[in-house]
Each structure stands twice: as structure tokens, then as C-alpha cells.
Amino acid sequence: MAHSEFDDLVADMVLLRRDIHSHPELGFEEMRTAALIAARLRAAGIEVHEGVGGTGVVGVLRNGDSARSIGLRADMDALPVQEETGLPYASRHDGIFHGCGHDGHVAMLLGAALHLARTRRFNGTVNFIFQPAEEGLAGGRAMVEDGLFRRFPCDRVFALHNWPELPLGTVATCPGPIMAAADRFEIALVGRGGHAAMPYDTPDAIMAAGVLIAQLNSIISRDVNPTASAVLSITQVHGGHAHNVIPARVTLGGTVRSFDADVQHVIETRLREMVAGTAQSFGLDFEIHYDRYYPATINDEDAAAEVFSAAASIGADIASARPAFTSEDFAFMLQACKGAYIWLGQAGEGAGAPLHNPRFDFNDDALPIGVHLHVALVDAWLGFGYPT
Ligand SMILES: [Zn+2]
Ligand SMILES: [Zn+2]
Incomplete structure (x- = not known):
């Protein structure tokens, strides 16, 4: 097989990928990664905007006279995990x-x-969006804001x-929700503490927490329509320090995942009602911190169809994604x-x-397929076939 400029590009990108792997940076600290990206974009003649939403970088490549435009986004941050x-x-x-x-x-x-800076086979504007802080710090929101x-x-x-x-090279998406909304909650049941031998004198936050754990776990099965799907997990229980003391405070923490704003609303509402009702029945006060930190990732129907046709155009296997x-x-x-x-x-x-x-590592065999898919998306949206 003839050696092509594309092969050279892929070999170059594999080296770059491994260099970034050796020098990982946490969210909003992607200084080296962003500088490296900006330098490579500039060297290819692409207009570069740095510091978008913190450490974000946007490259803008225009060709022809069409007013059409497309954005392609990659996240740049690493995780606080020991490799x-x-x-x-x-x-x-x-x-x-x-x-x-x-x-x-x-x-x-x-x-x-x-590749697109060299071939320029499109009519319109491509925005290459390199986003900081995907892992829980909402760099995507920072860029939008x-x-x-x-x-x-x-x-x-x-x-x-x-x-x-998914098998190497399979392209999967779906119309509508593909990833869940993520909420986190912290609940405190607050009494005054007292002698464990005299429970009739002291509201029992421990017992209330036990009842509440069972109640909250009924929300998904009893309050959410079974044709929808959602998760509620209680992941933390803290309270008490001595065998003979009823503690003054017990906290519960956890997460809620859902795909639909109405379902999310039902879950938060029922959680608040159950905490208030349980606390009252045990003679306790309560505090609730409920934080909807990431919304559901909801694909546009037309855009999902365009992904499938772009994937087909490069001969990729296609799968319908089951939302995660x-x-x-x-x-x-x-x-x-x-x-x-x-x-x-x-x-x-x-x-x-x-x-x-x-032990995870990105599979470099997926790299050329990803490059082709990006280019195919640009072609689907800014290809010469579209009227301008
Ligand atoms: Zn992740
Ligand atoms: Zn990720």
C-alpha cells in the first residue's frame, strides 16, 4: 500500500497522543496541553483563540464563501488517578x-x-473546540458562558x-438522550444528641436515617413511571462516635441520574418531601443540599441522523447507542x-x-478512524453537495 500524507499525519498524531498521555493535566490546569494544541493549529495556518472558558482553545478554519458552520469538540483533561x-x-x-x-x-x-487545513475540501467554517475540565468541573459550561x-x-x-x-471503529449514537443528568445530594438529620440508655429523651437521628434510606430507595420504583428510567444511589452515611451516645447529627449523601427533566423534578420533589416527613415524625430538624450539576446530554434528531450517514460514508460499523x-x-x-x-x-x-x-489506555488504532469521522462530519455539513 502506498505511503500517504494521511499515514504520516496519523503517525504524528500517535506520537502527540502519547506525549500528552505522559504529561496529563487536571481540569482547568491544561496549560501545556492547550499550548501544544495552539502551536500546532497556528503552524497549520488555523486562526487560534486561547483562554476560552479558562484553558480552552478554539481553532477557526474558513474556506469558500458559505455562511454554514460546524463545531467539533474534544476534551483535554486527565483524572486524579494513579496510572x-x-x-x-x-x-x-x-x-x-x-x-x-x-x-x-x-x-x-x-x-x-x-488534515482539513491541508485539503480544504469544504465550504464554510469549521470551529475546532478544545475544552477544559470535562471530569466533573463543567469546562463545557465555562466555554458556553x-x-x-x-x-x-x-x-x-x-x-x-x-x-x-464497543468494537474498534464502531460508531454509535442515538436521537434524544444519550447520557444522563447527574445530581448530588447531601441530607442532614439534626437532633440534639443524648444518652443512648434514655432514647425517650432524645430524638434518634440514626433510626430516622435507617427509615429514610429505605424510603428514598422507593422513589424510583414507586414515583417514577416505569417506562422512564432513573437511578438513585445513597453512597454515604455518617453519624455517631460512641456506643452509648445517640448522635446529634447524621448525614446521608448520594447521587441521582435521569434522562428527562420531568423525572428529575419528581425525584428531587419526593426526596425533599420524604426528608421533611421523616424528620418531622422523629422530632428532628433537617438540611438538604440538592445540586443538579450536569444536565442530560440530549442529541438532536437530525444531527444524530447526520452522524450515521457520515459514519456510513467512511465505511464504519454503526450501532444505536443505548443511553448510559x-x-x-x-x-x-x-x-x-x-x-x-x-x-x-x-x-x-x-x-x-x-x-x-x-489500567485504561486509549487505543491508537481508533485514532485514524476518529480523524476520518471528524472529516466526514465536516463533509456532511459543509460538503459541496449542500446549497450555500
Ligand atoms: Zn471520564
Ligand atoms: Zn471522558
Whole structure:
């Protein structure tokens, strides 16, 4: 097979991916990664905007005279996890690790940018969006609030995430929700504390917590329509320090995941009612902190269809995604712009470790497929076939 410029580009991006893997950075601290991206974009003649939403970088590439535009997003941050892969290019920073493959996302999008800067086979504007702080710090929201789509208007926005559960190269998405909304709650049951031998004198926050745990676990089965789906998990219980003392305060913590705003509302409302009712019945006060931190990631129907036709155009296997209960801050971009979130299968021989596992590594064989898919999305939206 003839050696092509594309092969050289992919080889270059594999080296870059491994370099980023060796130098992972946590959310909003992606200084080195962002500088590296900006330098490579500039060298390819792409207009560069740094410091968008913190450490975010946007590259703008225009061609032809069409007013149409597309955004492609990659996340840049690593996780606070100790890597255990033993790879030659393993993390050089203790306790920080690209355990979600965002190093691969950067390399796939940068590869597409460099390829499009050279071939320029499109008519319109491509915005390459390199986002900080996806892992729980809402860098996507930071970019949107910093005027991302006002400064860089996009008719569509797409994001790829590697997906170890799918075979290498399989492209999966779906219309509607693909990732869940994530809420977290902390509940305090507050009494005054007293002697455990005299419970008739002291409201019992421990017993109330036990009752409340059982009640809260009934919300999904009793209050949520069974055709919808949602999760409520209580993950923390804290209270008490001595065998003969009824504690003054017990706290419960946990998470709620849902795909539909109405369901999310039902769950929060019932949780608040149950806490208030239980506290009252035990003679306790209460505090509730309920935080809806990531909305559901909801794909536009047309955009999802465009993903499938783009994937078909590069000969990729296609799968309909079954929505995942994990969450993703690309949700904030999809609230502001039509688009779709896409999973790119990366399981090789014997499959790899799951996302966020200390032995996870991005599969470099997925890299050229990701570059092709980005380019195919640009072609689907800004190709010469569309009237301008
Ligand atoms: Zn992750
Ligand atoms: Zn991720």
C-alpha cells in the first residue's frame, strides 16, 4: 500500500497522543496541553483563540464563501488517578492520568484540523473546540458562558468519546438522550444528641436515617413511571462516635441520574418531601443540599441522523447507542447548539480496561478512524453537495 500524507499525519498524531498521555493535566490546569494544541493549529495556518472558558482553545478554519458552520469538540483533561499501565509513555505525574482517553480525543481532533487545513475540501467554517475540565468541573459550561457559540457560531456541534465497550471503529449514537443528568445530594438529620440508655429523651437521628434510606430507595420504583428510567444511589452515611451516645447529627449523601427533566423534578420533589416527613415524625430538624450539576446530554434528531450517514460514508460499523447513566458536560453545549454526542468503539483484541480504570489506555488504532469521522462530519455539513 502506498505511503500517504494521511499515514504520516496519523503517525504524528500517535506520537502527540502519547506525549500528552505522559504529561496529563487536571481540569482547568491544561496549560501545556492547550499550548501544544495552539502551536500546532497556528503552524497549520488555523486562526487560534486561547483562554476560552479558562484553558480552552478554539481553532477557526474558513474556506469558500458559505455562511454554514460546524463545531467539533474534544476534551483535554486527565483524572486524579494513579496510572497502573506500566506503559513506556505512562504518566510522569503522580496521581494524574489520562484514564478517560481525552489524550486520544485531542489527537483525533487535532489530526482532523491539520488534515482539513491541508485539503480544504469544504465550504464554510469549521470551529475546532478544545475544552477544559470535562471530569466533573463543567469546562463545557465555562466555554458556553464565555460566549463560545456567540463568538464562534455553529449550526451544528459534535463530540466524539472513545467507548471501550464497543468494537474498534464502531460508531454509535442515538436521537434524544444519550447520557444522563447527574445530581448530588447531601441530607442532614439534626437532633440534639443524648444518652443512648434514655432514647425517650432524645430524638434518634440514626433510626430516622435507617427509615429514610429505605424510603428514598422507593422513589424510583414507586414515583417514577416505569417506562422512564432513573437511578438513585445513597453512597454515604455518617453519624455517631460512641456506643452509648445517640448522635446529634447524621448525614446521608448520594447521587441521582435521569434522562428527562420531568423525572428529575419528581425525584428531587419526593426526596425533599420524604426528608421533611421523616424528620418531622422523629422530632428532628433537617438540611438538604440538592445540586443538579450536569444536565442530560440530549442529541438532536437530525444531527444524530447526520452522524450515521457520515459514519456510513467512511465505511464504519454503526450501532444505536443505548443511553448510559454516566454524565457528560458536552450536555451544556447541546443546550446551546444543535448537535450530537458520539461513541467511537475502541475495544481491540481481548478488549481493554474500562474508562477510569487505572489500567485504561486509549487505543491508537481508533485514532485514524476518529480523524476520518471528524472529516466526514465536516463533509456532511459543509460538503459541496449542500446549497450555500
Ligand atoms: Zn471520564
Ligand atoms: Zn471522558
